[in-house]
Amino acid sequence: MKLMLNQIRIVLIMLLLSTSCYVGLNCGAVSPVVKSRADSVRIGYNTIISNLEVPWQMLWGPDNRIWYSEQNGSISSVNPLNGDHKLMLRIGDYYRKRLGLLSMVLHSRMKENPYLFVYYSFLKDKKAFTKLVRYTWKADSLILPQILLEMPAHTGHMGARLAIGPDDKLMLATGDLTDAKAAQNPNTLNGKILRINLDGSVPEDNPQKGSYVWAKGFRVPQGLTFGAQGLLYTSEHGDATDDEVNLITRNGNYGYPNVTGICDSPAEKIFSASNQVTDPLKAWTPTIAPSSIAYYGSSAIPQWKNSLLVTTLKESDLRILKLNEAGDKIISENIYLDQQFGRLRDVCVSPAGEVFVSTSNHDWNRTNKYSNEKDDRIIRIAPLGKSSAQNEILISNADNAVEKQVLTGKALYNQYCASCHKEDGNGLPGVFPPLRDAEQVLGENKKLIEILLNGISGPIKVKGKEYDQQMPAFGFLKDQELAEIISYVRSNFTRAQSSITPEEIRNLRKLK
Template identity: 45%
Template sequence: MKNLLLIFSLAIILLSCKQQAQKSLELLDHIALAKSTLKVEVLAQDLDVPWDLAYADDGFLWVAEQGGTVSRIELSTGERKQVLKIEEVWRQRTSGLLGMAVHPNFKRNPYVFVNYTAKRDSLMVSRLVRYTFKNDSLYDAQLLLEIDGNTAHNGSRIAFSANGKLLWATGDAHHFENAQNDKSLNGKILRLNTDGSIPQDNPNPKSYVWAKGFRNIQGLAVSNKGLVYTSEHGDAIEDEVNLIDKAANYGWPFIEGKHDLANEKAFAIANNTTEPIRSWTPVIAPSGLTYYGGKVIPEWQNSLLLTTLKARSLRVLKLNDDGKSIESEEIFFANYYGRLRDVCVDNNGAVYISTSNKDWNPSPGFPLAADDKILRISLTQKVTQKVLRGVKAENALPKNGQQLYQVYCGSCHKEDGKGVSGVFPALAGSAKVNGTPNSLIQILLKGINQNPSQQMPAFNFLKDQEAAQILTYMRKSWGNNSAEIDANQIKLNR
């Protein structure tokens, strides 16, 4: 009897310890889907731009932070242990430690692959390096490949293809011509063996290039059917999600987004290019991408999960059955947790997202206390916190002049029209904004190209009505008080 009591009380103590460990994750919000209810918890905090998340078959969540550290996080407690600090990482703006992939069969092949920028003399380079995990640390750095780097447009994501090859998505390193140049490894999807050699079944058995014509890939995902998807930053317009085919050309810098302009169509016919399966104007700055194949959250099954920076959201892109097109898009957390950098899924169907509020371009009001964070989204029955809902993408498009201004102009001239001193002129009180309609319309349609380092982009892709709404909003806001501009005036100025 005594023994039984002892066992019983021990069991209770153990149970409550376990509960306590789980309780220690802070619960933030709930999400109501059509049928399921989800909870959002803080798995980790006080991070410095967790650029890449990877769930590995050791049961841990791996995280690469931009400054050069790699850590492993225990999923039930959130306990984080640093396993690597790469001293030679060179971080500025969007360079630093970026992509990371853990071998899919980690127990037998304890390899971790990372991509980071470093300096070789005065040159900036982007390195793909393989490490081996033992005794709780990463050792034995093997440089697999080194390509051109820059302070921006480094791409960086790494993933495993269905048949165990390494895919590395690179950026054009801010030299647009790289993307179409077969001799350059920038602006490409590269395909390697895990020892760094070139697979014999690459399009050219002497080249790493698998697909070309990219500007700056920020997300790379492989579906359970083995389909490969990327997310990519457009210039002022046309962010993209692409489905990657062997030896295909995606058109940058001659094509942005859909092949809809006359010169794009000509290039597309001459070069047999592939169109994105989704494109966004106004831009959202898409980032991490993952495939959700599990049944745990049925509403998200067979979707791409995409985090966005500028639009500060998680997007659920529902795929059709063959995975070759996107049926619908739903937006979660818009402007709520801030910029979101990466997303991944564990083998229990829980989703992890990382914030990026300590990067070079934080939004007003951010970082929040204890940023950056990794949040876990998982199924629950109980609802105790605020309930968030998704919004269909078509209902989130900007409608009035103020919303159009914010998505197209606000990133530079700021929501209050005050601009940034010495960089982006104030539109409040500006003589050009309040001057003759025709010269203002010309600025909007053609841009201003005088100062090569700070240019005002051309907005000739806007519809007449949208352009008129933006200009009217500017001429009536922030103390400005000039006459409205209508769609016909825009049309006459084209």
């Protein structure tokens, strides 16, 4: 009897060890291992199309193909089963400087109303504008363009995502166009969520008569999606801190630029008390650069059901944000495709519950770290066994991901600076100035510290070239952290070997 009990114990231990190596833990297993939870399935991925020119947005079309836009001004469709693709439209007057073809959305009832709404930037009198255009889908082509709305634009901070709600109203998320004060100004359309009739007119039941504005207080919202029960969510780029996911309500104020992230500082609390600011469902510091967002309500991947799917650019991953039953709280975060394919731009969910993500390694902020001859691409994610092409397991990081606080100069630089100035310190020509041998880095300690504490808004000349900069203030970092960053930059990107002490930074803070 005792021998039998020991044998049972050994079997149970072996079972426990094997089921611990499920998706989410990298135990060095060669072949996929089934998750032990009954409400989970194994998931895998494969590329369905590559060699694209920055696929900015994807939609599931009424023809069971993925409709996708590219930054070269084209809209095409692809069969997700075999990669067969065809051009549907090439927009001739789009303007691409950093951005270009920004967003699109299909009418919710395409059989009766075969319309595609497209939002893109163009030049008028040598100035940048955006236009909202309605196209008619016929015989696999997009024809009969009708302009519904035009607005001023910029080369950055455009935001720009479209969605259509259950009430058949167009929702458009706009960025602040680098003018932070515009986000709180009810008389501008920048830094807002707009609500628009399908013919371009203002809905009668909008909060302010004659105004498109539905909600305000946004910096750069790049994702917009409707979830269960008609709830509307955005994903938004913060400045140096606090990328956000928000639940949007009628006439809501989301705080920017007076409030970033959770309202917790004394100044934020004062502003919030008189403006009824809504806190985000989630905020990230260090920032992750969330791009697109989609709601997942399918049972095909049961562990993702009732979640928000968010792609990120800076962190190069797919985040699964599990919602509570009411949809008004995020209860867990899970990270997939971490650093595997580089910058991820968009996410799309099919009616069957398959998920598609697109890469963005050839965009204006391109990096050679992940880019190769196959970029950019669209990747399909689905339960393993649904397709013979899916032969790799999708490995997740741990549930309830927690950001790690690090103090090394290199790690801090990569978290806060490398997305603009790049890991090698060479910046991005014409957009972000180089730090390598820059006079500002080699100059007086006081001036360099002041740049980091105060940020830069406007033109700055670096190594003989002028850059129009909107560099955030990094005064929220600790003295030790700022000293680590500056010392790392000087020792790695300049001839100077001198470091800056936390005491120098502390003394300048006191003077401020």
